[in-house]
Amino acid sequence: MPLDLVTIPCLADNYAYLLHDATSGRTAVVDVPEAGPILAALEAHQWRLTDILITHHHSDHIQGVEALRDRTHARVWGGSADAHRLPPLDEALVEGSRFWLGSEEVHVIDVPGHTIGHIAYLMPGLAFTADSLMSGGCGRLFEGSARQMHASLAKLAVLPPETLICSGHEYTTANLRFALTLEPGNPALISRVAEVAAARAQGRPTVPVSLKTELATNPFLRAHLPALKTAVGLPDADDVTVFTEIRARKDRF
Ligand code: ZN
Numbered sequence: 001m002p003l004d005l006v007t008i009p010c011l012a013d014n015y016a017y018l019l020h021d022a023t024s025g026r027t028a029v030v031d032v033p034e035a036g037p038i039l040a041a042l043e044a045h046q047w048r049l050t051d052i053l054i055t056h057h058h059s060d061h062i063q064g065v066e067a068l069r070d071r072t073h074a075r076v077w078g079g080s081a082d083a084h085r086l087p088p089l090d091e092a093l094v095e096g097s098r099f100w101l102g103s104e105e106v107h108v109i110d111v112p113g114h115t116i117g118h119i120a121y122l123m124p125g126l127a128f129t130a131d132s133l134m135s136g137g138c139g140r141l142f143e144g145s146a147r148q149m150h151a152s153l154a155k156l157a158v159l160p161p162e163t164l165i166c167s168g169h170e171y172t173t174a175n176l177r178f179a180l181t182l183e184p185g186n187p188a189l190i191s192r193v194a195e196v197a198a199a200r201a202q203g204r205p206t207v208p209v210s211l212k213t214e215l216a217t218n219p220f221l222r223a224h225l226p227a228l229k230t231a232v233g234l235p236d237a238d239d240v241t242v243f244t245e246i247r248a249r250k251d252r253f
């Protein structure tokens with residue numbers, strides 16, 4: 001992979017990601033739950049932060065931005081639609097925005113559902129999805145509808161299967177416990193559960209994870225499949241109806 005990727009645990013269960021381009025020296029962070037662990041990681045790698053990429057306005061993703069900008073003078077990027085509720089932006093992004101991070105081009109897409117203004121950052125082999133697509137699940141619907149989240153995840157589902165999904169939280173264990181209630185016999189899910197348990201026992205993050213694994217295990221990417229429709233008692237329903245029912249069940253789980 002041309003860019004170095006570092007996963008940084010923050011707060012209780014958040015992740016920030018550092019991206020570093022060795023050729024240009026450009027170094028970006030995706031989301032800033034708190035500045036401390038990110039500054040420590042920059043120091044450990046001897047990297048200088050140049051860019052701060054924000055996915056959405058929730059405080060657990062932005063509350064360290066001001067402190068980090070003060071320390072590093074990095075440029076702050078975020079969604080134009082949410083500019084009024086994000087830290088001051090140097091660059092306002094919309095669906096389809098593209099920019100270069102050293103040798104890699106970043107492509108911005110809208111992924112509403114968790115919040116209305118949530119964006120994802122895509123680059124070859126990587127997708128920074130924060131609280132839209134998560135490993136084994138998806139973000140709660142605080143602002144958008146199940147239909148919007150379903151459409152957002154559909155945009156991510158068509159990326160190359162080897163794409164690494166970099167999501168915003170360590171929620172995988174609980175997500176998979178729910179997934180098992182729907183597909184107790186899914187062999188890919190059973191092996192993912194074992195892999196995640198082993199990773200957590202060693203204190204390792206369960207993300208990034210390949211899209212291929214998510215397509216095989218994440219019920220929110222599987223609402224179109226007869227097995228999932230049957231599992232929620234809606235064998236003849238359309239995909240959005242099934243997705244909505246899966247989301248509702250997860251909320252009650
Ligand atoms: Zn959030």
Ligand code: FE
Pocket residue numbers: 058060061131168169
């Ligand atoms: Fe969050």
